[in-house]
Amino acid sequence: MKPRKDLLDIASLTDEEIEFVLSNAVPFKDLFKRSVKKVPTLRGRSVLTLFYEPSTRTRSSFEVAANRLSADVTNFDVESSSVVKGESVVDTVETLEAMRVDYIVVRHKQSGTPNLIARSTRASVINAGDGWHAHPTQALLDAFTLREKLKDIRGARVVIVGDIQHSRVARSTSLLLRRLGAQVAYLAPGSLMPRDLPPDVTTFHSWDDVLTNFRPDVVYLLRVQMERQGEQFFPSLGEYHKLFGLTDARLQVLRERKLWLMHPGPVNRGVEITDAGMNYERSLINEQVENGIAVRMSVLYWLRPGAE
Amino acid sequence: MKPRKDLLDIASLTDEEIEFVLSNAVPFKDLFKRSVKKVPTLRGRSVLTLFYEPSTRTRSSFEVAANRLSADVTNFDVESSSVVKGESVVDTVETLEAMRVDYIVVRHKQSGTPNLIARSTRASVINAGDGWHAHPTQALLDAFTLREKLKDIRGARVVIVGDIQHSRVARSTSLLLRRLGAQVAYLAPGSLMPRDLPPDVTTFHSWDDVLTNFRPDVVYLLRVQMERQGEQFFPSLGEYHKLFGLTDARLQVLRERKLWLMHPGPVNRGVEITDAGMNYERSLINEQVENGIAVRMSVLYWLRPGAE
């Protein structure tokens, strides 16, 4: 396996690399059962988080992952810094490169920004979400979570529900699960369904249709981006819930058929899921969070700053 | 002594537990005289701070305490995260629980939130202030500070001055000092005196009265919550100072009688205390800060994540 510097998207990964990350996450997760949840693997290495969009959860997940590998973490606070706000990303990255940090974890609303950064630095760059493009550690943690439950992802039937069009989660997770042999379907309103679909993805516009004709093993609900509400892709949140949310009636079907439930978090209660859905015994939402740390540890362990 | 998972309030502590925390804070404080102020006690454990109300001082105190025990600290930034803002506390805590953090230090304006959190997680929850309800580490550091000066708190006469009604500090500290055998009095304007008073607390409405008839050993001034000024519990800050502040004339009495002076900080100069009062030789305000770190180390050392 060639050393790899960056994790920018799922498409560029080899099968061997995917397997390496997923299988090494297992011992890292085992660590969490101990009282000392820490290994000295990255002692003396520095991880810098560079979030142009706020995300407390993802940032904290990387921070805890880095701590558990004994790395030092610096949060480079782009938002509160009026100075850096006006500075171009390239100039900021030249600064970070000069600081000799080893890993840069970046989130940016513009697709492709992590790639741009990766080209300007010897540091390993990890894409923690860029625009509608990619969120590869989310995809890896989703695959890890499913593999833990299903043993083998091959042949698993997964329906992804919601705003597919604007979702980097949908894009990355769908791609990775298909590479691992899953059958993926999309359930979305017409206004939120992408035009250029992969040929091996089936689309649906109603729960009845997808439950009857696709018969999923796993239901993966996307988060409704509240901040995008102004754009009116659907009439109202109530309407969305009725048509595309996991209502209590639909939850009943999941329960009868023992389907797995996933969501990248944080959940909008009453929109994607009801209160009852949050307590569903086959919900994997919290396991996704835990696995997120293990998988991010595995990614940090795998990447080689300065490679290529 | 049974292992204890959480520190939620003073009322639920046994005498043995109080003694354990107070006496173990002594060697932790001794550590601060060394150049290496650190012990490996909590190496590999993670402490997460979850502050729904900003408090740089209290948060930093816990952060330094955790560092000195070699724990890793993550500040979960609730305020800046628009996403988490809309999320229920319960859902946030499920996430933290999934991240396998060992200690959650929480501040929230709603009384009872730390209890709610404690029930949803195996992590040890430490209440760092909830509404008007409790602020147990403040009470413990106050008791520790007084014990250091008076050797024994039994029989000590402490008057707490100010907005008793809305003060979690008054509630927790008063409760703990009385349990340890102190005599506690309240001095407050009628509008800021609680209705349901403990039977062993005497109330006063003027400094003259309390100094003449209660004859305190310790004067504990509460902070005036500036942000609550809109509600007009007293006509003006000047008025408050004149009637309930430690004026220079009253300071003179404290000095003559060698009374101890306490305040939870930060002080509003010119309101609770004058500039002269800030230099009073028997002020324990800075010692309260130092002892805060020692006592919080002792609390982290005492609690057992996963207990019960």
Add this chain to the structure above:
Amino acid sequence: MKPRKDLLDIASLTDEEIEFVLSNAVPFKDLFKRSVKKVPTLRGRSVLTLFYEPSTRTRSSFEVAANRLSADVTNFDVESSSVVKGESVVDTVETLEAMRVDYIVVRHKQSGTPNLIARSTRASVINAGDGWHAHPTQALLDAFTLREKLKDIRGARVVIVGDIQHSRVARSTSLLLRRLGAQVAYLAPGSLMPRDLPPDVTTFHSWDDVLTNFRPDVVYLLRVQMERQGEQFFPSLGEYHKLFGLTDARLQVLRERKLWLMHPGPVNRGVEITDAGMNYERSLINEQVENGIAVRMSVLYWLRPGAE
């Protein structure tokens, strides 16, 4: 060499101290080439950053420097804390003193604030920029950077360009370079040239003049403080660029004469420098950033909390 508690400005340093800091920065910089960029020198010591003006770059530089010495870092968040906002600096510092932190790194818009703080605490205070007064670690990193390139600063000719009047960088760096034997000139519009100039500094008002008659080895561009634009010291940014910026034509002269280029960062592209200037092969801007960490490590290593 007497132990020194604080670094407040360049003026108070002895030659021996300057030499100590500059020469010890060399092995710290060598460390950055290793995979483990960390030494245990300050294990168990605590560094607290207290920034009353935001500066992500400088704060992060100190944070990374402290991490690489194995110290613990706490960011005392003055800005977000409404409580601390109203509190006097002196009261805040009494709190930090009581917390027994070892180093306080302070930035404040009021000149002299770090001196005030240094007098109230046993902690070592490092001035990270106060008003127009001083920014000593910037000066030290600038001197270190030049010495690395020129071997000896004696006789080097350095022109500092821009808003000299309001620049603590100009003040500190100019002073240190002259102490080390450099010839310093200022190039600035009349409105931004200080009245009381050191006798050994020559002033210029046009690039032509300075390039012809001063013949610099090093061009040091100051940052235009965008937030000070309201005050109208020059007609417009375009005007500033034309008259005092490093235009492509001037860059050509630098290139022909092999002059070094410096800037404290972050750069306003199109104002102080063009895009072409950012790629100039003798630009030391990124090296200044890297050296900033090494020099700050050296400063932390040198200072003795509690000395004097």
